[in-house]
Amino acid sequence: MAVAPIVALEIGTSKVVALVGEMREHGNIMVTGIGNHEALGVRKGEIVDFENAGMCVRAALAQAEETSKVSIARVHLAVSGGHIQSVTNRGTVPIMNPDREITEDDVDQVMDVARAVQLNPDREVLHTICQHYCIDGQEMVIRPEGMEGAQLSLDMLLFHGLRSRLQNAIKVVGSMQVDVEDVAFSGLCSALSVLTGEQKKAGAIIIDFGAGTTDYLVNANNIMATGGALGVGGDHITNDIGMAFNIPRLQAEALKCKYGCALIGDTGNKHVSLPAEAGFQGCKVNLASLNTVINARCDEIFSMIRNKIESECSMHQVGAGVVLTGGGAHLKEVRDLASKVFEMPCTIGKPRNVSGLATTTHGTEYATCCGLVQYGFKTAVRQESSSMLGRWLKDLLR
Amino acid sequence: MSCRVCVIGLGGSGNKVVERMSGIAQDGLSVVAINTDARALEETSASMKMQIAPSLTNGLGAGGDSEVGRKAAQEDIVKITALCMDVSLVVLVVGLGGGTGTGGAPVILEAARQAGAMTLCFATLPFSFEGVQRKAQADRAVPLLNKVADALILIPNDRLSEFVGEAEVSESFDKVNRVLAKGVSSIAKMLIQPGFINLDFSDLCKVVRSSGGICTFGYGQGQGKNRAQDALSELLNGPLVDGGEVLSSARSLLVSIVGGDDLTLKDISSVMASVTASVSSSCNVSMGTVVDSAWKGKLGVTVVTSEKWISGDTEEQSVDVVLDAVEAEGVHESFDDRIDTRKQAASTAKSTRKKKAARMQEKLTIKQAGMDRFKGAAPSILDGEDGDIPTYIRRGIRLEK
Structure with a gap:
């Protein structure tokens, strides 16, 4: 097993869940540990009471450590809240290549342009997800490499949220001496685990x-x-x-x-x-x-x-x-x-492709955490195979 | 000091209102019915009747023409002025929309003024089923009345339609007349009788004037042990007070409490506490108390509120204001553009009104407990509404318990 188990942590409004999952064949997830604690100090997905929320996170993590028999040093964190919004941005670059063939460099460049959205300074981008390319007005292109054109555009879906609220969630976990490896929008995680x-x-x-x-x-x-x-x-x-x-x-x-x-x-x-x-x-x-x-x-x-x-x-x-x-x-x-x-x-x-400990209890309320484990593995695998951030995001979310 | 009040019912509907009042006539209060229509006048049971300009109309009434009504009143102006001599207050009750009342009211008020009396005018605006023409005629008369009357109280009949319910036409007019008669007599009583804490006409004028002369009133009466509570609930459920809604938007308020010798301070304070609780803090409240031995064991509460009447007129006015502002900025537009601006201005006027309504709703709900669950977090604003307030409250759904 090349990839270490992933710990998904969701600080929800009603409960804090920590899920430890291992990657199995065909993208299946084996849940080896679960911690679940009633949430205190969380309202509408946002932390309002640092101390109580921290206590709940600690209890959930401890329970997950106990059931999975691993010590948790890093987690993936799911975030939500009414402040999270999405916006679509179109970036366009001219193709400079003399023969007008679109290269990987052009694709990288258009990604950077599409990603550069002017947001309020108090907001932070959570995810950037490629939608479609457009070559000289021809819409709905999925893989532009090797095609010809004078102009390449890309629609990018960005999720962004208020920095202070996102940081609050990260800080609560940080105060447990646990690193936050990645942050993901919980709606995205749910989609990942539930949709066929x-x-x-x-x-x-x-x-x-x-x-x-x-x-x-x-x-x-x-x-x-x-x-x-x-x-x-x-x-x-x-x-x-x-x-x-x-x-x-x-x-x-x-x-x-x-x-x-x-x-x-x-x-x-x-x-x-x-x-x-x-x-x-x-x-x-x-x-x-x-x-x-x-x-x-x-x-x-x-x-x-x-x-x-x-x-x-x-x-x-x-x-x-x-x-x-x-x-x-x-x-x-x-x-x-x-x-x-x-x-x-x-x-x-309900979460799909999940087996193991939580099977007996898993229902719709664990969708986010199961999805977050899958998200964690997918990002880890892609990061190994390709250093390009945009690439894995694109493939992952297609 | 004696204060003589003369209540004049002018025209068909004015006659009917004062007819109901003649039973409660008392010292210092005379009630007169004035009409052009001899037959209608004959039918009323008012104690004093006066037919005007029988020659002009052949005793057949003004036929819904306000011009005829005006001329009729002018013809007999001497008789009317004589009526108003030695009277300190003339209360004119008139139903706008018809001929005699609409046309004659400004003339009579002017005559009363000349005779040295203060004038208070109660005018009803026609039901919408009475037709556009009557409404237009009534609308034209309002500014005239506002000019000559010291105080004008307007009652749109449509506001009473909910109270009238499914009644037949004759019955609905009858009900409206009863409401009016009650209000007029209670206000007249408030002004005539000297009280512990006195309220006089200048107090009434202050309230009425602060709204540009347009205001509304409510009346409640109670008996026995729970008289204060009974009177209050009758007052707040009254057709013109709109379930207390009018009180909360009132800018100034006059409260008069009438009781017998056994009126206690507790009665007064409990009435005042509930009334002031339902008005906004910026509202200017004046109160008076009258003790009348005939009221033993009973308690009556009358309120007069000034209210910003939201009618088509005010909307148009605000449109004009906005339009003026646009023009003042030196924006030169084609005629079509201007119309657009007018429309826009109308819609802004409408939307501010909507917002106002929404704010009031919020104010109401904040009083309720149970919101502290979401206290620490930022409010969830959904399409401009506070999502933390239960949906059923915002949607105004009534629950069966």
Whole structure:
């Protein structure tokens, strides 16, 4: 085994997960260790309480070390938050070669130009992903090397986020004496682990419905078209329920998980009872109202994502429909709501090509971490075979 | 000091309102119904009636023509002036849109002024189902009234349509008249009766004038032990107060509390506490209390608020302002461009109004507890809205408990 195990760390809003994975044949991942701790001090994917968040990371890493029997010195970190956005930039270079044949140097040059986007000084680029080349107005070229032309253009999709928020996440890990090897947008990781090759080709929208954030990524026309994150998620549903029925968070969360439904449906005048507990005197909640609260929030999140996607690309290019993942995908009938909002089929996506320890527990909520392990291996393999950064990114994300 | 008040109901709808008031006539308050239409006048049960210009109209009414109404009032100006002699306040109640009321009101107000009386005018704007013409006629009359009346209170009937509900036409007019009669009499009472904490016409004028003369009122009454609470809930549920919404946007507010000998300080303070809680901090609140032995065990609350009336007129005005600004900058455009600018300005005016509404919504929700979950993090702004506020609140969905 040439490549050392990869440790993926996700500091989520509801939980901190550390996953240790080894590379097996055919790109399969074997999970050898897992650490999972309830997250404290994280809101909407961003760290608000350094100390508590650090404690959770430490606990998760320690648990992962214990189960995998390796000591963790370096991790790959998944980041999310409403501040993460994507932008498409087109770079163009003239072909100077006398015979007008496009060389590797030209390709490298156009990549550099396409990557150079003027961003606000407080923002940092997370990923640069090649979309398509264009030679003298001929669009949708995938490999331009060897072709002829006077002008070469490249569309580059860039993900960027607020530097301070990204640094906060890195600092928390750094305070554990653990290095952060690479940082990846969690929506990208989820897409990596969940989407099949077919889905990528046909075009698919992946929505990672997390606790604090909802990440989305669109594959259309065989490229990554757009993506981003909204700072709302399952945590907001719980908060909405708590406010609507005037009940504590704990009860609201239980209510959401046990009875909550993303479609209002016909529940009649049915009520559900919440048993009394210490500090809570118990109450009855109208099921239809509960579902109305959940429906309003989910509908808003999906509609907003739809609007964002439609402003960037056409929905007709998405043939395989919507793939839902993340903890929020466990919500009852959320799949039906998503297919209603997007007017296309919707499936629940679970991490693929993963085996090992987490098999018994893995569900949609581990999609990001599994994807991050895959991301880690792919970058490592490409870095070995080719020193050119852009090349592996391009191949990896195609 | 005695204060004599004369309430004049002018025209068909004015007559109907004062008809309802004649039952509550009291010392210092006389009620007169004035109309051109002899038959309509005959039908009303008002204590004092006056037919004007029978020769001009043959006693048949103004036929919806405000010009006829104006002439009719002018013809009998001597009679009207005589009526207003030795009166300190003339309250004119008129339904705009018709002939007699719309045309005659400015004339009568002017006459009252000449006679040395202060003038307060209650005018209703027609329902939209009454047609464009009546509305236009009413709109033309408003600036005239504003000029001659010391205080003008406008009540768009459409605002009452929710309160009227599915009622038939005759019934809906009847309901509107009742609301008006209640309001007029409560305000008249507030001005006539001396109180502990006195409110007089100058206080009312201050409130009314601060809004450019356009304002609204609410009234609530309670009895027995919970009289303060009952009166307040009636007040806030009143058709013109719009569920308390009007209070929150009021710029100045006049509160009058009427009670019997048993009126306690606690009653007053609880009423004032709830009223002031629903207005903004910049609102100028004045209050008065009247003790009337006939009100034993009862409590009445009247509020008069000045409000920036958002009607088509104001929108156009703001458009003009913006347009003027554009022109002042020396931008020379073709006529088409100008129209575009006007449209744009209209849409900006609209959007600022929308924003205003959204802000108010936010203000409401901030009062609710439970947002501290997201306290430390930056707010999630989604399309200009605060995503941390529950969607069902922002979408205004009502939940069954």
